[in-house]
Amino acid sequence: MLHLENVKKSFRLPTGNRMPILDVPRFDVAAAEQMVIVGRSGCGKSTLLHLIAGIGTPDSGVIAINGLDISRLSEDGRDRFRAEVMGYVFQTFNLLQGFTALENVILGMSFSKGRVDHGRAHDLLDRVGLGHRLHSYPRTLSVGEQQRVAVARALANRPKLLLADEPTANVDPANQQSIVDLIRQTCQEEEISLVMVTHAMEVAEQFQRVEPLEKLNLLAQAKKAHA
């Protein structure tokens, strides 16, 4: 479903030099597979998720989703493809402040496929424990509540691939588990592939496949060897 080959990414520093972040020879995720990526802060986990989502492009390499190399698409093409095929839970939520919780979830649907399923939006918000806050604006919700809206929005569109960047970073243990359960159950029922980044070991250990980014990324291995 997802196939990465020889993906390299660096960022330009203010000095003009480039700082290499990723060199991933190979990374594959099967259809409907659920896996997590772990690794120390700053090792490139969010950068990798951004590349898979087509938010940024690699310096070189292949990022193929269902056989399509998205790094060859234009920015517009990548935006359209993402809206069609992917759900993304950002670390920073990215909720639209002028819209209610329910409207944020519905907007996640209407950007693609032309289908708006109000019942599903209600249901997802119910399942993250926010059935009573449908009409609240993000600024009136706690950080953890906003994170739960972001999870509901990412699932709204029945994606084929869900990318979740620390989706439980700001919630208490009870809500952490209900978010993980909602994500995993929905992915299982709807055969969505899941790539989740987490720092929470109690979350990671629930998954059969846990990949430390340091293992996937040759640059992290080189840094470790020099440490």
Ligand SMILES: Nc1ncnc2c1ncn2[C@@H]1O[C@H](COP(=O)(O)OP(=O)(O)OP(=O)(O)O)[C@@H](O)[C@H]1O
């Ligand atoms: N746009 C950018 N320009 C320059 N450097 C960047 C940019 N984005 C990320 N970086 C750098 O790339 C490295 C990897 O960042 P990234 O956010 O991918 O790490 P992470 O593993 O997700 O960290 P965390 O667990 O703290 O969220 C960091 O050193 C970061 O400073």
